[in-house]
Amino acid sequence: MCYCEDIELLSIGKAAKMLGVHPNRLRAWEKQGLIKPVRLPSGQRRYPVEEINRILGTGGMKAKPDAPGDAHAELAQDLLAIMTSFSARLYGARGGKKVRQGFRELIEGAEKAQKGEV
Template sequence: MELLSIREAAKKLGVHPNRLREWEKKGLIRPIRLPSGHRRYPTEEIDRILKAGGMNETEPDAVALYARVSTKKEADAGNLDRQLERLRAYAGEKRYRVVAEYTDVASGLNQKRRGLDRMLKAAEQGEFKRLLIESPDRLARFGFDYLERHLKFCGVEIEVISPKEPEEAHAELVQDLLAIITSFSARIYGARGGRKIRRGFQELMRRVREE
């Protein structure tokens, strides 16, 4: 009888290792415990799940929504609520069952977002099969492909509901560009130089908008 480690078993089943731990808690799979305490999964048990087409413990129409705006000012203006409303409407049209909603008021450059962290943990535990977002930059300004790959490994597909970014996203992009420029300028020229370059960039963007 061949035994697989939790990572080997998860890879063969195409799920995250945390999913196997959840299945064990529910009594859906029973690994063998070594004297060291480590789990080992018989290949026969893995083959049984594969032949059955997976556990299917989460309904295929179960989806989560993720919405984000960069600033509290945007949230207070109702941009976050409108974004969620559009996501809910889309889910309703597709007859998806919304099981969770996650939101953040933070820059897309910020990787330490409470809503994003909660969403990723829920995905790793197999709580939904599909994540609805309005546009890729709502999830991350940079590194979207890595998040998409991780979620896919967890068995979650990302569904982008709008091929075109909303108007408020353009303003956020300018703010994120300002943050990047200020950060790099401050490192090169010091804090005062960073602020000076930021003001110059803001003036340039103002002229572009006027033209």
């Protein structure tokens, strides 16, 4: 934990763990403008404990759904992030473009199979 001007700040890993989400989900929420971390001079994100408690108190972060498929797309993004992270640990790589592309193709193939397009 870090304290800046009497504000308790959490690393992205600790904040994600408190919320029960993958750290990539916090990054996605930041891109959507749903959460705003504090940036350190090094560029690292730190999340105010008050912001995490706000999200926990409201029952979680709710993005504005544009279409029914948004939940499916969000799940696919989370699975891709988890699989990329896992493969990086398994193979000792940092999850390059080829690994991510391979998992995207795998997910697309599974979606086609589910729709009966195969």
